[in-house]
Amino acid sequence: MAKKFYVTTPIYYPNDIPHIGHAYTTIAADILARWHKIKGDEVFFLTGTDDHGKKIAQAAEKAGKTPKRFTDDLIPKFKNAWKKLNIEYDRFIRTTDKDHEKIVSEVLQKVYDKGDIYKGVYEGFYCTGCEAYYTEKDLVDGKCPVHKTKAEKLKEESYFFKLSKYQKPLLKFYKENPDFISPKKRKQEIINRVKEGLRDLSISRANFDWGIPLPFDKKHVCYVWFDALFNYYSATRQKGKEKFWPADVHLIGKDISWFHCVYWPAFLISAGIKCPEKVFSHGWWTFDKEKISKSRGRVINVDELISIAGVDSARYFLLRATPFGDDGDFSKEALIKRHNGELANKLGNLILRVSALIEKNRIEKTENKLLRKLKVKQITEFIDNYQFDKALSDIFSFIDVCNEYVQNKKLWETKDKKVLFELKESILKIADLLWPFIPESSEKIKKQFSAKKIKKGEILFKKIKWKP
RNA sequence: AGCGAGGUGGAGCAGUCUGGAGUGCUCGUCGGGCCCAUAACCCGGAGGUCGCGUGGUUCAAAUCCCGCCCUCGCUACCA
Numbered sequence: 001m002a003k004k005f006y007v008t009t010p011i012y013y014p015n016d017i018p019h020i021g022h023a024y025t026t027i028a029a030d031i032l033a034r035w036h037k038i039k040g041d042e043v044f045f046l047t048g049t050d051d052h053g054k055k056i057a058q059a060a061e062k063a064g065k066t067p068k069r070f071t072d073d074l075i076p077k078f079k080n081a082w083k084k085l086n087i088e089y090d091r092f093i094r095t096t097d098k099d100h101e102k103i104v105s106e107v108l109q110k111v112y113d114k115g116d117i118y119k120g121v122y123e124g125f126y127c128t129g130c131e132a133y134y135t136e137k138d139l140v141d142g143k144c145p146v147h148k149t150k151a152e153k154l155k156e157e158s159y160f161f162k163l164s165k166y167q168k169p170l171l172k173f174y175k176e177n178p179d180f181i182s183p184k185k186r187k188q189e190i191i192n193r194v195k196e197g198l199r200d201l202s203i204s205r206a207n208f209d210w211g212i213p214l215p216f217d218k219k220h221v222c223y224v225w226f227d228a229l230f231n232y233y234s235a236t237r238q239k240g241k242e243k244f245w246p247a248d249v250h251l252i253g254k255d256i257s258w259f260h261c262v263y264w265p266a267f268l269i270s271a272g273i274k275c276p277e278k279v280f281s282h283g284w285w286t287f288d289k290e291k292i293s294k295s296r297g298r299v300i301n302v303d304e305l306i307s308i309a310g311v312d313s314a315r316y317f318l319l320r321a322t323p324f325g326d327d328g329d330f331s332k333e334a335l336i337k338r339h340n341g342e343l344a345n346k347l348g349n350l351i352l353r354v355s356a357l358i359e360k361n362r363i364e365k366t367e368n369k370l371l372r373k374l375k376v377k378q379i380t381e382f383i384d385n386y387q388f389d390k391a392l393s394d395i396f397s398f399i400d401v402c403n404e405y406v407q408n409k410k411l412w413e414t415k416d417k418k419v420l421f422e423l424k425e426s427i428l429k430i431a432d433l434l435w436p437f438i439p440e441s442s443e444k445i446k447k448q449f450s451a452k453k454i455k456k457g458e459i460l461f462k463k464i465k466w467k468p
Numbered sequence: 469a470g471c472g473a474g475g476u477g478g479a480g481c482a483g484u485c486u487g488g489a490g491u492g493c494u495c496g497u498c499g500g501g502c503c504c505a506u507a508a509c510c511c512g513g514a515g516g517u518c519g520c521g522u523g524g525u526u527c528a529a530a531u532c533c534c535g536c537c538c539u540c541g542c543u544a545c546c547a
Contacts, residue, residue: 010547011547012547013547016547050547053547055547122545163544163545185472185473186472186542188471188472189471189472189473189541189542189543192470192471192472193471193542193543193544196470196471196543198544199544199545201544201545202545203545223545224545224546224547225545225547228547254541254542255542255546255547256547257542258542258543258544258545259544259545259547262544263544263545283541284541321480321481322481323481323482326473326474327473327540327541329480334480337480337494337495338494340506341494341495342494344506344508345506345508345509346508346509348505348506348508349505349506349508349509350505350509351505352504352505352506352508353504353505353506353508353509354504354505355505356504356505357504357505360504389481389482390482393481393482393493393494396493396494397493403505403508403509403510404509404510404511406504406505406509406510407501407502407504407509407510407511408510410502410504411504412502412503412504412505413504415504456505459506460506461506462506463506463508
């Protein structure tokens, strides 16, 4: 029987422009999904948007639209970005989807009945200019960081989730599931903070209505995290999808690891639902060594990312340049260097020279000794352990071996049919392994090299001229 | 301040968990080869006291332990 594999990205905030950060998580999820498809697993890959919340309601009002209409208009931006990046997700969920709203409502009731939700008072510092609450530490000398006006301390009725009650169950859960928080370096960070104690969490608001109403008090709507996190679960309550829960991995940016590693399992334990297998937090990209900042224009959006060297090169670069989980630096120069040096000079060149030689000569079936030098087992292990950079490094080492092989065997003189066969088969294997990373190019290579008559093809990766 | 991560030839990394000659990779640089191929490919060289203490453990430390310096990240209702 086929194994199941369920991978998710966070649900993104629809008012954003899809940028390198969104793309990174989503590409990684796509790679994992494709990888498991190759292995023959039954795969479910979920992404989507978080449509609720006060900020959206306000932005919609400004635009003169209903919140629903406003978000409807924003969704294509994300769907198009994923299409351009060759992301093959199975479902695009929105927190406004009816099935999701129904599940959240049911779970809220369940957790309420259990006694884990109580009515309390939320205190915060309110800035009229922002029409938003700040925590004390956000304020600068008691003033709003944006408007520099004095923030008012306000109290508001709110429902709270008894997070404090789950400190011990969470610590127990982490102990019993040592790989739940990944990579390792995030684990101790989270555990130490949980050990310091947990405060109950406000999960409702009564001063706006763009959200899911609490089933036991319709004056309140569910506040962001409770609503948003459950998307991962509600997507599996559809007919035929039940078997996918619990998720095999939630891919997230390290900024939201606290919510996924603490709130999320606490909610699930309370609701009596199984917890996901793993939450993997990847690192952040800086841009030319500077922190990405929207206000200073230091952000790479998806269109820019693709325009530099194409989709496959962008996908390749993001996963090759930095260990998944560490921070990385993005620059146009670094991307072009990888594109030229690795995809064009090594892989592209190999494809071209071998296809040209085969076109002019013939191949003859033989035992493939060359292929033994490809460390398939090692590469498999790397990908299964989210070490994409190392997997790619090993695949490209084998490409080097192939280029050496052509050279050492002086193929253009000997025209050895058996050696050409070995190369052909090896290239097909390389294409298979690279498919999750660079699907478009991989499919072209496979088509070219499995044809009856192999011909010298188009250049796959054109070199890009670059002057720093 | 607390917690976490990192400091390896000119640049970027791997190697550290499970100690074994400073090993490896990419870029750059110098020299050679080849001409099938995208001025691509292949071979070889130069270049590092592996942040510091000339600290501890050990036959042996980039790797384990201690101290210090520097850089970066996280510190909760903010998606």
